Amino acid sequence: MTTVDPGPARRSTETKACCATAYSSDAVAMLLGESYHPGGLRLTRRLTSRLALRKDGPVLDVACGRGASALAIAAEHGCPVSGVDLSQANIAAAAEAASAVEGEFDFRVGDAEALPFADGAFAAVVCECALCTFPDKATAAREFARVIAPGGRLGITDVTADRDRLPPELTGLGAWIACVADARPLSEYTRILRLAGFGILTTEHHDDAIRKMLSQIEARLQLVEMTAPDRAEVLGLDFGAAPGVLKAARRAIDDGILGYGLIVAERVDTGE
Ligand SMILES: C[S@@+](CC[C@H](N)C(=O)[O-])C[C@H]1O[C@@H](n2cnc3c(N)ncnc32)[C@H](O)[C@@H]1O
DSSP: OOOOOOOHHHHHHHHHHHHHHHTTSHHHHHHHOSOOSTTHHHHHHHHHTTTTOOTTSOEEEETOTTSHHHHHHHHHHOOOEEEEESOHHHHHHHHHHHHTSSSOEEEEEOBTTBOSSOTTOEEEEEEESOGGGOSOHHHHHHHHHHHEEEEEEEEEEEEEEOGGGOOGGGOHHHHHHTTOTTOBOHHHHHHHHHHTTEEEEEEEEOHHHHHHHHHHHHHHHHHHHHHOTTHHHHHTOOTTTHHHHHHHHHHHHHTTSEEEEEEEEEEOOOOO
């Protein structure tokens, strides 16, 4: 039997849907905790401290997951915060969490490559551990630039990878969803952002954050395996494959193939 390639547009839609579904699952919530990115809210604070946030400057969190960063930004900076994510379940969870705290929130289902917001609507945009999964990164970067007012800032933390040197355990759809297979080196993210109309203010390497996240995932997997092995099937976890993938990921970090990075950029005022 021959399989027909559905074409790049359909493949991209399927990949995005798969990613959103995976990040809506209880297994991911159990393995990752409240923040779905290496470094957790500590790294979010480091990022947002460089965005010159003001009380009257609305902030957008692109691919906000269940809203942990959005809620923290509103609590710490007092600004209105919007969140957008492809996963309906994540947006529902974020809206529910927001209804229990003080602050001005607006959570919407939407695609980072076609943001459902007006031009220049935000003083700042954050995007954590998600640009790596967007199939069309250049379009997403142009969307970030479109919705940020001139002079506003963009804060990104993301998985970095030298794709040509990734081991086979870290490619394929599962690895894409796990933010690895289509991650790029920090220098390529900054190139994409410059082309979209940003000036780069800061770049930092935080590879230890991804190392710590792998240890947390490993510990939580071991706990489930020891205490509730029957939950593995319910959660869709593959205990057999996990050690090989974790080992390959650690070796890739040691070899400088895989890491985690932070970028702060400023939307250049083109005078338009
Ligand atoms: C690794 S999680 C990060 C979530 C959140 N930023 C955090 O750090 O806790 C990736 C998120 O990106 C969302 N996502 C994936 N592709 C997307 C897209 N094209 N547009 C909007 N959200 C997307 C997923 O649903 C998921 O919630």
